[in-house]
Structures are given as C-alpha cells and as structure tokens.
Amino acid sequence: MSNEPLEGIGLVSADLSDTSGDIAYIDTETRLRLYRKMYECRVLEQRAYDLFMQNLVKGTSHLALGQEAVAAGFGIAMRHDDYTFCTYRGHNHTYVRGVSMSAILGELMGRECGLLRGKGGSMHLTSVEHGAMGSYAIIGAHLPVAAGAAWSAQYRGTQQVAVCFFGDGTTNIGAFHEALNFAVIWKLPVVFVCENNLYMEYTPIEAVTAVKNPAADRAAAYGLEPILIDGNDVDVVYETAGAALSRARKGDGPSLIEAQTYRHGGHSRADPGKYRPDEELKAWLARDPIPMYRERLVSLGIDEEALEAIESESDTAIDAATEEARNSPPPPVDIAHIDVWADGSASWRN
Amino acid sequence: MAELTYREAVGEAIAQEMRRDTNVVFLGEDVAAAGGVFKTTTGLLDEFGPDRVKDTPISEQAIIGAAMGASMTGLRPIAEIMFSDFFAVCWDLVANQIAKTRYMTDGQCSFPLVLRSANGGGSRFGAQHSQSVENWAMAIPGLKVVAPSTAADVKGLLAASVRDPDPVMFFEQKSLYAVKGEVPEGEHVEPLGVATILRPGTDVTIAALAAMVPRALKAAETLQEEHGVSAEVVDVRCLVPLDTRTILESVSRTGRFMTVEENPRLCGWGAELASIVAEELFWDLDGPIVRVTTPHIPLPSADALEDAVLPSPQRIVENVKRLVD
C-alpha cells in the first residue's frame, strides 16, 4: 500500500496565523539563501554518494537526498546560538549550521581534516562551536538530550532554542514519548521536527504505526497542536520553523512538527530502495524541492543569473572540498588513545 | 566533626555543591517535594527552589537524556535513578550516549554530570530492586564509578563527583543509609581514584567495596582475635579511576589477596583486580587469589535466604583461614 503524495501545500497549524510579525513575508535575500543552502546540501550529499561508490567513504552513510528543504528551511530560520540535534542522516543538518564541506567529507573518508578527525564517522557529525550538538545513531536517544539542552537554556535565561530532527520511525520508540511529555510539562524551548519520508528503514511507516500521521496525530496526546506540512516546500518549512522558534523563545514551550518528504535513495548506502513502488518514486521525484524552488524563484522574477551563479559556486566549492579531503592523510594512530576524559586522557588506573 | 547517617551525608553533599556553584541542578523522581524515597534529599527544595531541584515523571530515559543535554550546554546536573536496577531502563543513554560522545566528537563536548542511585541488597526488596550494578558501569569506557562505604566518604566523594568534569556513576548502598559515621563539617571533598587502607595488616590483603567493607572489617577483627591472623582491609571506594597502586603495594607486603564483592559472581570488579594482581605481582604471591562473592543467582527476597547468599563476615573468615594455611 503506497502513500499518496500531498496535493497542494498541505495543512499548517492554525497557530501560525497568530505569530508575531517577524516573518510576515520572505524577502529575496532570504530566498536566495534558502536556495543556496539547498543546492549546496544537494551537491554535498551527491558527492558523498559518489565517493562511497569509489570506495573512499567507508562503513555506512545515510543520505538525505531529496530532504534538503527541511534542513535549509530550519537552518536559515535558526539563530546562530540555537542548538541542533539530528540523527545519523545528518550531513545536511550539520552543514547548514556552518560546518565546512571538506570537514564533512573528510570525516566520511576517515581523514585527519575530518570534523571529528575520524573518531566518530558519518553518523556522529558534531560541531559544538556551530551549535550542531551531535548526530545520534540510536533511534530516539537525542530527543531527551535536546530537551535537556533546552532546559539548560531555559535555566540560564538565554532564549536559545533546541531543534531536534528525527524520522518517522522514531515516533514509535519509548524515548520519543518520554521526551515529548517531559518537554511539555517543563515548557521547554525545544522544537521537535519529524521528517516523515514515509519509510521506516525498509518498511512503510503506515504498516507499523497506529496512526496515519506518525507525529502530527500524536501531538494531541501531549497537549500540542498538530502541525503537518509539506517538507519539500522550503518557504513553508521556513515559515513554520520561524513560528515554532518564536514560540519557544517567548517561553511558550515546545512544538511538534511533521514535515512530509521523501528520500531519493535507499535508507543507507547499502540499500538501493527498490521496495518502493515506481509511481510513488516518480511522483515524488517530480516534487524534488530544488528544481521546484528554482521554478518558483524564476516565476517571482528573480534573475536566473543569480541562480546560475549559486549553482556554479556550489559546484566549485564541492570540488575544492573534495580535493582538500582527498589530500588529507589518515589521522595519527595515537589519537585513538585520547579524549575519553575531559582532561584529554584515557586512563582508568594509576 | 559531626555524626551523620549515610543518607544525611548525601543531602549535605548536594547542598554543599549547590551552594558553591549555581550551575549545579538536581532532578529525579520524587526527589524534590518528597525529599527522595530514601529521604536522602529532604530540605533541598526548600533551600534551592523548584528551578534547581526538580521532580520528574517516571521517565528514566528522559531524566538521563536531559542530564546529558544540560551538561553539554553549561550546567552540572545531578540526576537520581531511584534504584540502580533501573539503569537498565535507560542504559542506552548511559552507555551509548554519555559514555562515548566526548570520544566520538574528538573532545568537543564534556559531560560534568553525576548519576546517583540506591544500589545493592540486604533490604529484602527482591531481585529487581537489590542488584549491585557497579560492574555494568565499570565495563563501559567513559564512565567513572564510585561506591562509598561510610557517611564521610559519601559527602567527600559525592562532592568530588559533582566537581569532576566527567560523567560519574555514584552508587549509594541502600542497606547503609541508616549507618551513622563521623563526617567532617564544613567543605569536605575526597579525591576520586584513591583507595584507603582502613586496617593495616601483614598476612592477607582484603579488598572490599561499599556494604562489604564493614563486613570485611568485622572479619578482620575476628581473624586477629580468634586466629592470630593479621588482615589488611582496603576500601576500594572508586572502581574507575582505580587505585591499583595502593592495592598492589599492599599485596606485595602481605603476599595474599582476597576480594569481597556483593555483586553476583561473573565479571565482578574483583575479577579485574585479581587479573591485575596475578599479572603484575605473580612472583610475590604466597597463595591463590580468592574472591568471596554472592553466588551467580538473582537475589532472593526472604531474610533467611538473602542473608545466606550475601557474603558474611563468617564466610570471609573461613576463606582467609583456608588461604593462610
């Protein structure tokens, strides 16, 4: 049984019309930033795929090709000191916080220039200085952690917000429910974003979930408004993100957003994704967020040259980053024996 | 010096640290309004208010996850897990997330948090509320593990644990909560990673932890008075970081080594110590290394059964006698 693609823009929470005027419309500069971010995410993720096929990226890698709009929309809407928590499918979420392409590719290839110097790998991309507080490889674990970071911001009175990205499969694990309940009762400044790409690993999410919309249909259980949006429309994502962030910053508590989207590839590199029906795949590919947005921008009168400049700059940037990462050596072996403890050491005895 | 019970020392240590540093916060089930199911944290809510002392729902994963997220963004949380057995409910957050994230992120974050819980048997609570689970934590790289045996050590080591920049699993032995002891007044901090020789001796080194320490001391008295055997008793106190130096120095003098462990037999902390002593002091041993432990069974609940299986002073005495023959 296949999921039908959304028609039109989709439901948006009634609360959105009540939000303050700081996102009354989206200006051209922002739109261009949104487009750039999506395009850069695309070339980055595509390059990761290519390098994997050349056996330069080892282990496993979970690509978010097709899901760029959610990452870009939130990334542009967030404050630089907000916190992001995402899953192992987190290259884009990490990138949009300001991490360099070469650091990400380097980490995937296990090189010294990697974001984690090869100690974490694709599934654990983290850059604390950019507020990217980690990519988490155990389903659901980071939801309570995000709540904790939000609690810390609330306690310190800084108005920072924690944004927590996860997939449709996460809505069925215990930690999801604990974290939502917890965040609501303490009114924590955290935004939970469920990227529903319709498949939990290889299984259609509908087959294993008691409700049709895995996140939106559960919001009421925690006293939250259901928010269900078209995750491939970056303008909608951007507006929804802004509203939820505002709410949290004001002290009005958490939000739960379900963004419907679709991944172009399989669950991980090992999976060609052949379990999805052809018509479904075709329909969603036709709603690829990047060409869709390009069309909209052109129709809004934005100069094509500006878009072409973004595209060629991105292509150049990814090539330069690839070169840098490929030339970086493997990390020195002795770093395997450091940084278990805060003082840099790893010793458990005297 | 004041006389405090082990449980009072818990609250006193937390209060000491919360007064000293406003980043120290405390959360757990029934810890605030009720002062903790073991009454270890009465008075804290009154002194520090609901922003810093917080009751949570029954959500171990959320409690530990929140502690993790808070500690990586500037706070120094103390989280209580009511019974140490319940760590099994949130073990992913402890073992996969907290313990490993600093290493995986190339040192970008650290987790200055304390996870404290009521550990161990002797209270007739049955198998799921009586386990000694220090070894679960000891087996995971990235966690510090502390298990004090006296009220003074509770205060000093809990304070040190809060000040430590790394995640500390702090195991309070519930059967010791009512035991009184002399506790230094004023600010008191004991360093982690130091074992103490509570009773010097010449014929055998007995290493014990938490509730087994008073039993080892009692056995040592009996051994001296009734059998003329001089036993040196070492309170290990901290499994990670482990003070191997004190233990090895002791065994190099006595030539004999015994551990007394409340945990079930397999993979107990004493096995690791036995392995270290066997490898590094082989040529100084005058007899086999003996571990006195609870047998490898879940703990039964009836008094007669539980008392029969937990290591007793009598069993320690018998084992030492056989060893020194």
Next chain:
Amino acid sequence: MNVLMPQLGETVAEGTVAAWHKKAGDEVAKDEILLDVETDKAATEVPAPITGVITSVLVQEGETVDVGTVLAVINGPDAAETETETRITREEGDSTVLSVTMETGVVEKLPGDPPAAAARFSQAGQRLKLSPVVRRLIAEHRLDAQVIPGSGRDGRITRNDVMAFIEAGPGEVAAPRVTEVSVAPAAESAAPGVQVPADRPRPAPAQPAAQTFSDGDRVPFDRIRRVTAEHMVRSKATSPHVLQAVEVDFSAVDRVRSRYRESWRADHGFSLTYLPFIARATCLALRDFPRLNGSVDGDALVLHKRVNLSIAVDLNFEGLVAPVIPDAGGLTVSGLAHRIHSVSARAREGQLTPDEFTGGTYTLSNNGSFGTLLTAAIINQPQVGVLSIDAIKKRPVVVESPAGDSIAIRPVGILSQSFDHRAVDGSYSAAFLHKTRTLLEDKDWSAEL
C-alpha cells in the same frame, strides 16, 4: 609426604626428637611407629602417616624444633615428580645438604655428581607445592626446596619459611665432601692450541678452620658473593677441568663489523660487538660436537637437543650472573646480538625473571674488556664446557702464500675453553675449538646480518 612435629599439648609450641625407630632408606608401613617425641611434660610415639620409604630424616635425635617442623619425608607409592622441582634442584646444582637417593638409601651421599643426585632425588621425591614467591626466592638464593622446613598446611613451604631459612644463614648446611679425582694428562692437541694440566680438586673443608687475621678490614660476603663462592667450589669439586685455547684471526669478522658499524648503531641503538659472531660460531660448532652441549648424569652423558646459551654478565664487580638465551642455535648473528644486548641490560637492572636463569647448556664468558690474554673459566654446572673470550688486539701474524711468507697485522684473540674431562677428551675439545676458529675466520659473515 612430610612427617611433622606434632603438638603435644594445647599450649606447647615445640618438641624434642627423643629416638628414631627408623632411618632414611627404610620401608615403613602406615601407622608403624617412626619415632618418639617428647616435651618436659609429655612423651608420645609418632606413627607413619602413609606406607612408603623414608627418603630423608631431617631432625636428629636430641634436637628440639617448633611444632609443625618437618621431621622426615616418606615417599608413598603414588608420588610423582614435578617439573618445577626438578628444574629448581637440578639447575641450582646445590646439594650441599643431605641429598638422599631412594636407591642407595644413604643419608649423606658423596657429591661426586651432586646435580645428578639432586635430579634423581626429586624424581623419586614427592610433589611440593611451591607458591610463586617461594619459587622466586628459592631460585634467587639457589636453595634446595627439599630441605626448607614448611610450616604451612601439609608442610607447605610459605614465604616466611623461606625468609627464615635464609636468615639462618649457610652455617646450617654441611659443605660437600669431595673425593680426590685424578685427571688423565692432556691428550695430544691436534691444532695449535694450548693445554694446561687439569686442576687437582682439593678436599673442601667442611667448615673453614677459624683463622683470625689481625690486620685488614673485614668485608663480609653478601648474599651473591656467598652463593657464587659455594657454586664455584662445588663446580671445581664436581668437574675435572681442562683448559684448552686457540688463537683466532678476527679479520673476516672485523671486515663485516666495520662495514655495518654505523648503520647497525643507527638502526638498533647499540653497537655490534664480536660477541654475537663468536656466539654464532660456537652454536654452529656445537652442532658438530654435541657432547660439549651436554650434562653428566651419573655414568651417562645427556646430550641436549638445543643450545641454550648462558651469557656470563658481570654486575659492575658486584657479582656474576649467567642468564640464558634459549634455543640460541636457531638465531643468526643479528638475532643473537639483540638477545645478548637485551639480556645483559636487564641483568644489570635486576629485571631478569627466575626462568631466565635456568636451562643453560653451554656458557660464554666475555672477559676481554680489561685486555686479558686468556682465562680458565669455571664450568657453570651442570654444563660441561665454558668458553672464555679475552682481548682481541692487533698482532703481527705470518701469512703464508705461494709467493712466500710475509707479516700482516691482524686482530687476534684467544678463545679458551674449560671442559669437563668426564664428558670429553682433549682431542674432541680441540677439534671443537678448531671448528669454531675456522668458522670465525672463513665464514661469509655478511650473509648473517
């Protein structure tokens, strides 16, 4: 099984052996009376705990000992030897005390070949449980486990027992009695070598006569000195030593050494000396002359399969130890250089383990650092040969050629072997030395590095 001094009363701590009803070598049945013991309050008979043969009697009539002291040892029908004790007793070569053999049943045996006696004893003897610290102390002090009283359960020797035994000092043990052994005059030498008439072992005094010296500072022997002194006296008393030497032209070795000097030092951090080459040549020569890699056991020569090379190391004038390189015959010059360097360094730092002192089959003694000509080394029991390497110096040598004789300057050194004339004769030894020399002078040494 040990027969212990019983406790004759609750507050009694010692007892006296009043009378023995049996002696060493006697068969005894379980519960048969062995001896009478008494205190000032009581007397009792001590029965045999098992059936067997009394292998040793350790406390004599009239002696008073602590409760628990081993009075005698009975060998039961199912006693078995342990490798441990065989190694310890044989390698110690220490049979200064009452060695007893089952066969002869003699309490005191002429220590003509003490290692063999000790070996046979332990083969017949019982299983001794020696803890790691006890084994280490026994090895370090070259003691005989069989004669240390054990106060532990079943007569187990505890660490305290060994320490007490050591504190008591060597005066407690009887010195060996030595028979005069006449040595056959040296056989003709087959090669230009030097032979020296064999030593005549003198009877070693059981206790040195009390001599008083009125002048001079008295420097008491430390433990190592005492142990070395005992070992040397015993070795000379055991083996009829013959000294034989050859001159060796080291120019072939020197060429290779010079060529590799810098790179070896740079790669390995220590210098490449003559010793590994000599060690290699010795090992190869021992393949052709295996009797020199043996041990005398009674009236047989045991030929060891492998060459375990003992390297004598001087500890800065404070003593001599000879750690072993096991299976040295399987190592090249390069491998030997490393092992020799490692084992000498660790010997000087006191880091050798007891196992590293055991099992040697032939010894090299490098004496050349002070420029000596040759040395008549003392054999390291129970081996039958030791090779001393003295100074290697430039000397004028005669070089023969079809065109006539000339003089050349070559590095020359003397290798002098002391061999046990029970095992081999002078011609065998000389042929071995000839082979060794030939290897040193003619082998292609660069192939070994």
